[in-house]
Amino acid sequence: MKNLALILCFVLSLWHIQSQEKTIIGTITTDFDGIPLQGATVIVKGTNRGTQTNVDGKYAIKTKENDILVFSYIGYKTISKTVKNALVINVVMVVDDASLEEVVVMGYGTQRKINRTSSIAVSSDEKSKPSATISQTLSGQAAGVNVSDSSGHPGQNSTIIIRGRNSISNHIEPLFIIDGVPVDQDNFRKLKQKDITSFSVLKNTEATAIYGNRGSGGVIIVTTKGRKIITPNNDDYTKIIENPFKRANLTPLSTFSIDVDKAGYSNVRRMINNGQVVPPNSVKIEEMVNYFDYNYPQPTDKHPFSINTEVVETPWHKDTQLVRIGLQGKTYENDKLPASNLIFLLDVSGSMGSQNKLPLLKSAFKLLVNQLREKDKVSIVVYAGAAGVVLEPTSGDQKDKILAALDNLNSGGSTAGGEGIELAYKLAEKHYKKNGNNRVILATDGDFNVGASSNKAMQTFIEEKRESGVFLSVLGFGYGNYKDSKLETLADKGNGNHAYIDNMQEAQKVFGKEFGGTLFTIAKDVKIQVEFNPKKVQAYRLIGYENRLLADEDFIDDAIDAGELGSGHTVTALYEIIPVGIKNAYLKKIPDLKYSKTEITSNFEDELFTVKFRYKKPNADKSIEMIHVQNNQISEASNDMNFVSAVALFGMQLKQSKYFNNATTSKVIELAEKGRENDRNGYRAEFIRLVKSHKSIN
Template identity: 65%
Template sequence: MKLLLQLSCFFLISICLNAQQRNITGTVSSATDGLPLPGVNVIIKGTSNGVQTDFDGYYSIYAQTGDVLVFSFLGMKETTAIVAKTDELNVSMIEDVEKLEEIVVCGFSSKSSHSNRSNFRPKPTLSSVFGGRASGVNSAYLKGKPGVASRVNVQSNSISTKTREPLFILDGQPITRGQLNSIQINKIKHVEILSPMQGKVLYNYEGSKGVAVLRTKGIRNNNVDVNILNDFLNESYTQIVDNPFKRSHLSPLSTFSIDVDKASYSNIRRMLNNGQTVPKDAVRIEEMVNYFNYDYAQPKDEHPFSIYTEVVQTPWHQKTQLVRIGLQGKTYDNEELPASNLTFLIDVSGSMSSPNKLQLLKSAFKLLVNQLRDKDMVSIVVYAGAAGVVLEPTQGHKKNVILKALDNLEAGGSTAGGAGIQLAYQLAEKHFKKGGNNRVILATDGDFNVGASSDSDMQTLIEEKRKSGVFLSVLGFGYGNYKDSKLETLADKGNGNHAYIDNMQEAQKVFGKEFGGTLFTIAKDVKIQVEFNPKKVQAYRLIGYENRLLAAEDFIDDTKDAGELGSGHTVTALYEIIPVGVEVDYLKDIPRLKYTTNLTSDKYHDELFTVKFRYKKPDESKSIEMIHIQNSNLSEPSEDMNFVSAIALFGMRLRASKYDNNATIEDIIRLANSGRGKDDDGYRAEFIRLLESYEHL
């Protein structure tokens, strides 16, 4: 009996150990040439849990021993691998030769064939690198004079089509054939040729003729206009101008709306993983900062959020100080949350046909559907050339019905986004749940081109619709035609939040780990106003929130819209301040005032600033005010403070900000490592990996 009990315990422990999930990492490469494959879908068989490989073919996924990982990529044969006891699982994929189409690559002749010019030796070029890099292709060099560009035609053995110009990508940016011909081979670190099918997955239509991807050694090539790729992919971002330092005796009040959006960070991550230069206007530092959670205490009084402040010496500037203001929304268990009336508004236009758009969207929404309760209700509205209802309101327990409706969605047609929004709100209002969570969830790449489509048109439309009491969540998908500016406007003006989903891990974060914060508002129109004490603070600068600034009088005006706070959400804001008596280059001399005398109070010697918060309960129209006073004592930075400082500093570097005080990427990595702390989900480790990969681009 004792032996049986021991054996039972042994087997039970073994089962528990086997059932534990581990972080499985590895690299996916081509079996033909060993080059890494970016954009490979890695999914645990029988589930919707999956990730995509980054620019270097690297992936990271949580799985357990015995799970089967399925690797799929257009132009490659599907590959499976079983998770064993090791945490590293590298995979080589075989090309599906029958699906290869033509790809054209341009290059140089590498040396002269003229005997009377035997001393002429042009520098090595790229034709020899491209030749024979893809399986099942032929190379043919056209005749030409020494040193003159020759043309290499590479096409499938099984398909013969007329020559077409491929797409050339240098350090994440498209270049012309002429620019390619000027590149010396010794400047190139990495070359990869993508078949037309692979190219279409990563670069949409523009990559459907084949893609040659090149990365240079050392610092990425800055001679190519940083905005070329943004224009090429037809993406749009709202212009951002860094907040300047303001003198506290002239402008003591700083007022802004909170922002819980996180789209900018995941969008930047996508670009960096693709080896792409990040457009400056795509960098919203507050969204990078608020992507991560911090150790703020839960509220203990009648208010729906708690307040945290911290003041330290600025890590990147010895003469300034860094202020952190944090809010922690009260966390509710899912069963405590009110019943939901959700309307999925899904873009099924032609621009959503890429696998990283509609297919990823379907998988993401399935994660949400699996969490619905019996008391919840879902409707589905789609729009392309026109808008229509594909699923009438359906109870949450009828998951099979909802999932089938999602599976049946197909992309095609133009984009009548305005009509879709009208219909979705109409349906949400018709089935409005009093005291419940009434929300439209818009999923799109933002490419509206029929009806109300300009940013101003969409703003007018959504400002009208928010009066209905229906909240809005905006989810961005894919790249190429991605209209970040429109989606940001919709979220900001529609009582909503904005996330960008670039892979299944991000979908799991938005719809799994942060389900309550994404869908359930606990406070709306949340505003922050900071009054700095001129006796202590010479000048201040709000880091980020450029598109969320409010006039001082807007703070007490309850008709002015502001941001929403969801269940469990954290909000963080940073100020860099210049103490009184300190000289820095950021401040220039100003003329003395003739008609105004600047007087400061002799009281409050120990106060650095007073911060006020205003918010409304979700179903009320009158705001409630909270006040917090910060003393002037400096403290040693917490781990969270170090990490949030690293994020903000990296955002400034990406924006080429003059306020980063020439901090290096090594400085940022050290700062991030000192603030890594407890990282159960691995998000901070992922950020550090991004920094390290950026360092080597």
């Protein structure tokens, strides 16, 4: 009897143990890349008890030994596991080929169905509830798509990542295609679900096979009802009225400020690479020309730059001549440059959430930080709904501290640009370095919508602050909301330069190769005045520089602001001239003058024009003048002249100019190939590829 009681107790104990609950934990990953799967469902079979995986793919659920756990996720095969004695159950999810309608896009707009597991299509019938965002819909319907909020702040834009080794390891934003047109993530989010017919996702090799490197982060393709093409239409450019021909006997003087900005070229490059139409007002020929280096000699006298001129027959018009005027700024080695007091003024507003904005910005500034010296100081000011200091002045040898401050930045909120600029200048003035380089470096997409937001208000403030000796450089990022006109105004009035960074290659150029020119000014208020000899020149036309023109009397007025020249910078200006005695359709007949007659001197028979330059030293208020005379000789075009002609001609074609004489794109390529020599960094070869790409899609 005693033994029977013991046996009964033992059986009851076993039954009690088996009926006890325990917690099972585990991680759910995908089979094709081993990446944790967020939002997968775990349910105890036959019950309503369940949970979902977190951002790391982890879950925890209470079970009993005899329970069966069911693991599921849309687009993947459902998996069942019996608990038994396990305490940890990890699951690898496999894509369910049978449940997906596969779509592969063969170039823009053409589709055909095949079986391919990395291409997922979701029809409009499968959409989520109307209240869900397009990002949430994509995450819930398409296998392998992860939508996450990197900062955890409510209301901040989520980040869309297509699961794949490249996209996860490098956090590469997908390429978004809406009705055959590439758009950024901001424009993708503007889609309304009711307008969508279907969307599909391409991953890994299929994405790059069709879209090249642009598809390395995957591709999300959307077809809308009525094919409503969404394009970035909030970019803002100042209207440019092209310079006309002027008669030398009536207006022999041409006066303008130099321009070392290069944003125009990288912005055009970005649009062409994305297959977008290039707005004519976005094309600034002088900035395209000045993007490239030319073989100008270093200055050998007391002046900080050398002057160079060249005259050839115009490649696109046999009846005119092309004049090149080039300045070469003196190059100083980085270790010879004065100490810097740099204020990074960084836009972290909600509009900067895209991968080509704040994430690219942080990577770009790391290139600059890595070149700083112990004597350099860096502060970081950010602005969104409000402005604040996130890094007090820190020595350049404390790179880890500066880089950590950059890494901690997240986007969200509105754009208090005016407040941010005021705070940055206040900090720069407080820690001012006498005889040093004091500069605010503003990085933004240009969308100032809180505070002193108008161009005029900003211009007035910057004009006042530049008197303190603090200069302003402006870097533009992203597209779809890019305010070119505002950023250019800030840079011009702040005695600085304006660059547009569309990728890390451009960041390396601005902060690596051109470090000195980007940050260190060697001459300010540089003005050029050309006087053409009416005896030899019937008419002339300045190519580009439309927003840099000055009145003739401004040339000798030291109160008038002009452009700055940095260490190692080059500046190139082109004129097209019509020689005396040549009939040309560009010149219209004018009436005879009644009260005055223009007399042309018989002297200077061998001179074509005279160039005068005025500049100030960085800390001076009085300008210095230089003079250069060009004789009346036409030379054979140099390699640099051929290449600069190609860039100018391509710019005129993009602008739909009336002056390029119907020259073809093939002519641009021919000239560029002639001038390809000494292309150490490959920028000229890239230009040729760009022209060919534009030719193939037009």
